Each structure stands twice: as structure tokens, then as C-alpha cells.
Amino acid sequence: MEEVLKQLITEFYRGFAGFEVEYTKDFYLALRKIEKLDLAEYEKTHLEEDLDFQIHKAVLSERHIIGLTGVTDYDTLVKVAVFTMKLGGETFKRIVEKMLRENSAIQAEDTIMEKNEIIQENVDRLTECKELKRIAEERIRTLENDLKIERELIKSLENDAIKLNEEMKMFDAKMNTSAIKKRYEWQAFKKLNEEEIKQ
Numbered sequence: 001m002e003e004v005l006k007q008l009i010t011e012f013y014r015g016f017a018g019f020e021v022e023y024t025k026d027f028y029l030a031l032r033k034i035e036k037l038d039l040a041e042y043e044k045t046h047l048e049e050d051l052d053f054q055i056h057k058a059v060l061s062e063r064h065i066i067g068l069t070g071v072t073d074y075d076t077l078v079k080v081a082v083f084t085m086k087l088g089g090e091t092f093k094r095i096v097e098k099m100l101r102e103n104s105a106i107q108a109e110d111t112i113m114e115k116n117e118i119i120q121e122n123v124d125r126l127t128e129c130k131e132l133k134r135i136a137e138e139r140i141r142t143l144e145n146d147l148k149i150e151r152e153l154i155k156s157l158e159n160d161a162i163k164l165n166e167e168m169k170m171f172d173a174k175m176n177t178s179a180i181k182k183r184y185e186w187q188a189f190k191k192l193n194e195e196e197i198k199q
Contacts, residue, residue, distance in 0.1 A: 011095050015087065015090070015092075015094065024080070027080045027083075037079055042079075042083065043083065
């Protein structure tokens with residue numbers, strides 16, 4: 001803050017650069033020639049129009065002038081003071097405008113950067129969501145394909161079981177009773193053995 005203040009004061013003083021060469025000389029010559037300087041006209045030449053406030057009229061009222069000797073000198077010196085104040089005001093105005101422009105530019109830049117960061121975050125989230133969606137869709141397709149294959153396999157196994165069952169019935173139908181008993185007698189022994197083990 002102190003550094004900024006130093007810069008502003010330096011900028012203010014720079015506004016008076018050349019004051020003694022450009023302006024004081026004009027007032028000095030008016031004093032030497034003992035002529036009145038038209039301050040309003042002088043201000044129009046050297047200052048911005050919107051700073052044309054009427055300080056000199058208030059300062060040069062009749063009560064100040066009555067009884068003074070060297071009214072022209074006094075008048076000219078007051079005009080020097082008024083012009084100096086106005087020049088200072090113009091310099092101050094220029095500094096404030098510069099500060100406001102810079103501050104406005106910085107705020108605009110910060111706002112743009114902040115918005116860009118928010119946009120980038122949203123773009124990153126959107127990209128991440130799209131990737132998760134793509135992975136989920138791929139997984140769903142894989143599971144649907146696996147499910148389809150499993151269903152086809154189950155259907156194939158069911159068909160094989162039906163076919164085998166039909167073949168066994170046909171085979172059993174061709175065998176006589178003693179062959180069937182002999183064929184399945186191992187199951188009877190197995191059942192008998194399991195019952196003996198349980199006891």
C-alpha cells in the first residue's frame with residue numbers, strides 16, 4: 001500500500017512538471033507589464049473544460065480587493081494560486097481515472113480468469129462423466145452379450161438334456177426287463193450301501 005501511495009504522489013508531482021517554465025512565466029509577465037490576466041481564457045487554453053469551476057470569482061470578491069495597494073499584483077497572485085489548485089485537481093483527476101481504469105481492468109481480468117476456471121472445471125467434470133458413461137455402456141453391452149451367450153448355452157443344454165432323455169427312453173424301450181434291471185442294479189446297490197452306512 002505504501003508503495004502504491006508513493007507512486008500516486010510521484011504521479012501527482014509529475015503533473016506539475018514544467019510549471020515554472022510553462023505557466024509561472026505567463027503570470028510573471030502579467031505582473032511585470034502590470035496587466036490583468038484573463039484567468040478564464042487562460043484556463044481554457046491550458047486546462048480541461050470540465051474542471052472550469054469558479055474558484056477565482058470567490059477569491060477575488062470586492063471585500064478582498066478594497067483598500068489593497070497593487071490590486072493587479074494581488075489579482076495576478078491569486079490567479080496563480082487558483083490556477084495551481086486547478087492544475088492539481090486536473091492532475092488528481094487523471095491519476096484517479098488511471099487507477100479506476102487499472103482497477104477495472106484487473107477486476108475484469110480476475111472475473112474472466114475466475115469464469116474460465118469454472119468453465120474448465122465444468123468441462124473436466126463433463127469429460128469425466130462422459131468417460132464414466134462410456135465405460136458403463138461398454139460394461140452393459142458386455143454383460144448383455146454374456147447374458148445372451150449364457151441363455152443360448154442354457155437353451156442348448158436344455159435341448160441336449162431333452163434329446164438325451166428321449167434317447168434314453170428309446171434305449172430303455174428296446175431293452176428287455178432283465179437287461180434294464182442289470183443295467184440299473186448298481187444304483188440299487190449304491191442306495192442299499194448308503195442306507196447301511198446311515199444305520
